Amino acid sequence: MRIRNFLASVLLLFSLAACETYTAVSAGQSVPVGEGITVTAVGDWAAVSRQFVGNEGIDAMWTVDGPSINQLLFFSRVESGEPFIKSTNQKVNEGLPTWRIGMTEPDVMEMVEGTLVKVYEAPVVTASNLRPQVFLNSPGFAFEFDMVAKSQLETKGLVIGTQQGGVLRMMIYLAPKQHYFTLHERTVRAIAASARTGSS
Amino acid sequence: MNFIRFVLVSCVALVLAACQTTGQVAQVRPDLRPGDTRIALMPMELQLYQLTAGGVREPKAEWTRDAEVHVRRAINVIQSEKQLQLVKFDPSTLPLERQKAMDQLVKLHSVVGGEVFLQARIPQRRPPTKQGRFDWSIGSEVRTVAEATGARYGLFIFMEDSYSSGGRVALGIAMALLGVGIQGGQQIGYASLVDLNTGQIAWFGTIARGTGDLRTEEAAEASVRSLFSSLPNG
Amino acid sequence: MDFTRRHLLCGCAATALTGCVSQGGGGQIRAGYAPSLDSAEGGLWEIFNKAEADLKFSPLRMTDEELNRYVTDIACRLAGKHCTDMRVYLMRTPFFNATMAPNGMMQVWSGLLLRCQNEAQLAAVLGHEIGHYLKRHSLQRFEQMRDNSSVAAFLGIAIAAAGGGALANLPGLVAIANIFAFSREQEREADGVGLELMVNAGYEPVQAAEIWRGLIAERDAGLTLEERQDQKQQRDVFFASHPAPADRAQALALQAAAYPGGKRIVGEDRYLAQARAFRDTMMQDELRLHQYDRTLVIIERMKTANPGDADPFYYEGEVYRARNDGIDSGRAMNAYGRALELDETHGLSWRGIGILHRRAGKQEKAAAAFRQYLELVPDAEDRLMIQSYVGA
Ligand SMILES: [Zn+2]
Numbered sequence: 001m002r003i004r005n006f007l008a009s010v011l012l013l014f015s016l017a018a019c020e021t022y023t024a025v026s027a028g029q030s031v032p033v034g035e036g037i038t039v040t041a042v043g044d045w046a047a048v049s050r051q052f053v054g055n056e057g058i059d060a061m062w063t064v065d066g067p068s069i070n071q072l073l074f075f076s077r078v079e080s081g082e083p084f085i086k087s088t089n090q091k092v093n094e095g096l097p098t099w100r101i102g103m104t105e106p107d108v109m110e111m112v113e114g115t116l117v118k119v120y121e122a123p124v125v126t127a128s129n130l131r132p133q134v135f136l137n138s139p140g141f142a143f144e145f146d147m148v149a150k151s152q153l154e155t156k157g158l159v160i161g162t163q164q165g166g167v168l169r170m171m172i173y174l175a176p177k178q179h180y181f182t183l184h185e186r187t188v189r190a191i192a193a194s195a196r197t198g199s200s
Numbered sequence: 201m202n203f204i205r206f207v208l209v210s211c212v213a214l215v216l217a218a219c220q221t222t223g224q225v226a227q228v229r230p231d232l233r234p235g236d237t238r239i240a241l242m243p244m245e246l247q248l249y250q251l252t253a254g255g256v257r258e259p260k261a262e263w264t265r266d267a268e269v270h271v272r273r274a275i276n277v278i279q280s281e282k283q284l285q286l287v288k289f290d291p292s293t294l295p296l297e298r299q300k301a302m303d304q305l306v307k308l309h310s311v312v313g314g315e316v317f318l319q320a321r322i323p324q325r326r327p328p329t330k331q332g333r334f335d336w337s338i339g340s341e342v343r344t345v346a347e348a349t350g351a352r353y354g355l356f357i358f359m360e361d362s363y364s365s366g367g368r369v370a371l372g373i374a375m376a377l378l379g380v381g382i383q384g385g386q387q388i389g390y391a392s393l394v395d396l397n398t399g400q401i402a403w404f405g406t407i408a409r410g411t412g413d414l415r416t417e418e419a420a421e422a423s424v425r426s427l428f429s430s431l432p433n434g
Numbered sequence: 435m436d437f438t439r440r441h442l443l444c445g446c447a448a449t450a451l452t453g454c455v456s457q458g459g460g461g462q463i464r465a466g467y468a469p470s471l472d473s474a475e476g477g478l479w480e481i482f483n484k485a486e487a488d489l490k491f492s493p494l495r496m497t498d499e500e501l502n503r504y505v506t507d508i509a510c511r512l513a514g515k516h517c518t519d520m521r522v523y524l525m526r527t528p529f530f531n532a533t534m535a536p537n538g539m540m541q542v543w544s545g546l547l548l549r550c551q552n553e554a555q556l557a558a559v560l561g562h563e564i565g566h567y568l569k570r571h572s573l574q575r576f577e578q579m580r581d582n583s584s585v586a587a588f589l590g591i592a593i594a595a596a597g598g599g600a601l602a603n604l605p606g607l608v609a610i611a612n613i614f615a616f617s618r619e620q621e622r623e624a625d626g627v628g629l630e631l632m633v634n635a636g637y638e639p640v641q642a643a644e645i646w647r648g649l650i651a652e653r654d655a656g657l658t659l660e661e662r663q664d665q666k667q668q669r670d671v672f673f674a675s676h677p678a679p680a681d682r683a684q685a686l687a688l689q690a691a692a693y694p695g696g697k698r699i700v701g702e703d704r705y706l707a708q709a710r711a712f713r714d715t716m717m718q719d720e721l722r723l724h725q726y727d728r729t730l731v732i733i734e735r736m737k738t739a740n741p742g743d744a745d746p747f748y749y750e751g752e753v754y755r756a757r758n759d760g761i762d763s764g765r766a767m768n769a770y771g772r773a774l775e776l777d778e779t780h781g782l783s784w785r786g787i788g789i790l791h792r793r794a795g796k797q798e799k800a801a802a803a804f805r806q807y808l809e810l811v812p813d814a815e816d817r818l819m820i821q822s823y824v825g826a
């Protein structure tokens with residue numbers, strides 16, 4: 001039993017050694033993030049490799065300082081009737097709110113709150129300052145949210161998205177409220193502004 | 201944030217790295233001139249565990265309390281050797297709102313320190329954005345500590361140690377997590393010196409090894425010495 | 435497997451962990467008691483002392499002085515000479531739960547405050563928790579587990595539960611809670627002690643049964659008879675060591691009846707008056723959980739408690755608007771309309787109406803409703819978005 005576990009972990013290590021954890025995304029570089037969206041990096045970022053992303057539904061995860069500190073998540077194509085993200089913990093996925101065609105922006109904001117509560121297992125998520133914002137050359141929305149993460153550290157998020165062509169396209173930036181959120185907020189906004197439909 | 205896989209990888213690598221004794225990461229040289237550089241000792245995060253036969257970690261309050269005494273004593277030794285001027289930071293004298301902010305500051309450092317530690321110990325964990333010079337900050341909230349203590353730097357310490365119920369064999373989190381029963385195990389920890397004007401981490405020391413015992417005074421001193429080995433003298 | 439439903443059932447399952455502890459399970463704890471550090475109990479206390487230091491500054495803590503004083507006073511009246519051995523922490527966590535750690539750290543979650551209908555019901559839950567403390571049930575539990583290497587898991591979970599937010603990992607917590615739950619014997623004992631404390635403090639003991647009945651109603655809401663059976667089967671697997679809420683309500687009602695009658699405190703008005711200032715926050719947290727049928731049960735209770743209150747109708751509208759199944763839009767529209775009949779300045783109801791019209795493509799009607807909303811709630815969080823709809 002013990003030996004089998006040990007072997008399994010050694011195998012795991014070898015399989016991991018074979019793949020890179022990150023890919024560099026240098027300032028000015030245009031990179032596809034999921035289906036049909038290309039963004040141009042403002043500042044240097046690191047794209048987290050697929051197998052380390054964890055939660056389902058995230059088309060790309062970027063970080064500057066490390067994924068336990070900040071994450072920029074891209075959701076390029078959420079279909080009607082689907083949740084935009086799913087946890088690796090199946091138990092919390094039951095009854096996840098879904099995005100639906102015809103939702104208004106306040107509906108989408110509430111859907112995001114209700115989803116984060118479950119997927120991030122945070123008792124309280126409160127969104128604020130919902131406003132119109134052009135995203136991918138289309139009318140869209142933006143809002144912030146406050147969340148208390150499992151560590152009891154106050155976390156802040158910025159959501160920018162648009163509902164066009166029968167899908168929801170969205171990006172979420174997450175970081176500790178202290179210091180880190182504002183540290184990269186401006187570059188995140190600039191990356192959002194650079195987003196274009198189509199692959200590069 | 202879901203990083204089970206990260207944690208697993210980290211743990212496996214950590215275990216393999218455990219044969220090294222100590223390791224430090226790049227640093228901005230802190231200004232530690234003797235006599236006029238006060239350092240505020242932030243609330244320490246220390247936890248000792250007993251590993252049960254089943255390989256799970258049971259927190260041991262008594263050991264932890266002993267370890268705290270030993271670690272404090274060892275820090276005092278190092279303080280006089282390196283001619284540092286340590287002062288205690290007691291957040292409980294601040295108004296409640298400030299206390300809350302300090303609690304969040306310590307939690308932020310905990311998250312940042314954990315990430316720095318992993319990146320220092322596991323090359324794969326370090327993103328390309330962090331390959332260059334050592335550049336880490338916990339923000340300007342640290343000024344509250346400077347105001348309360350008159351200190352130039354804040355010292356954050358985190359240490360964790362596990363022992364099997366049978367004897368001296370320490371076993372790491374990683375092993376416990378993976379359920380792997382290897383003899384050896386480890387002690388992990390980091391110490392971080394934060395510039396209280398800027399929030400920048402000026403020096404960061406780590407320890408991850410299969411030996412050591414914070415329950416006894418001598419061994420604890422050796423561990424703390426190892427943790428601080430790369431800190432320049434004042 | 436709906437964890438929140440199951441969680442609701444156990445009510446006190448998470449409690450079992452943070453629960454209560456004792457020395458060798460012997461007798462009642464004495465006032466002012468603190469164990470020596472080198473005992474198993476001392477170790478356990480130390481761990482919870484640390485957790486408590488963390489909890490004190492948790493961003494989830496509800497720090498309103500008046501509300502804290504109100505709940506603490508009730509706990510104190512129940513605990514009598516043990517009053518100073520306990521500290522009450524009100525946590526903004528939208529599930530029904532209260533916990534008591536072995537060291538006297540008591541947590542009361544906002545989801546419980548939202549569901550209590552009067553002071554006696556809150557006192558019943560607090561009394562039950564104090565019962566676990568007085569009888570040191572968690573130490574008994576802890577000692578039983580020392581032998582089978584589950585201790586670390588027990589503590590890990592206990593600490594997670596103690597952390598309030600950390601417990602956000604509810605499914606995991608509940609799963610393990612079920613394994614480590616107090617025994618039926620202990621639960622019964624805590625119920626008995628709780629009831630006695632209630633009566634001694636002058637409360638109406640029948641309310642102890644009422645709170646469980648309320649939870650049963652919530653659990654069964656929106657389920658067919660068959661599904662309810664299924665729930666029961668699940669519960670039998672997961673709550674083998676827990677009294678079923680129905681049995682519990684019945685046992686409590688019987689015991690309550692054994693106390694001599696007389697004028698006893700129910701305290702509906704003063705409870706609702708205290709909770710009122712936090713009701714909207716608690717309801718918004720509840721609505722975010724998207725457990726529509728259960729939320730509707732809470733709303734019905736609110737309507738009964740105060741028929742002239744516009745808010746419950748607004749909340750009803752919010753539930754149907756979020757669920758958006760079949761004829762839910764119509765139901766939501768009716769509910770918002772009813773809220774506005776009761777209070778024509780209910781701006782948030784206008785917001786709901788605006789959203790429903792906009793979804794239906796009725797832009798002019800939507801704009802008219804949104805204008806009302808913006809006028810009545812000038813500092814609305816979504817003001818800029820709504821203005822863009824109105825074209826202002
Ligand atoms: Zn109980």
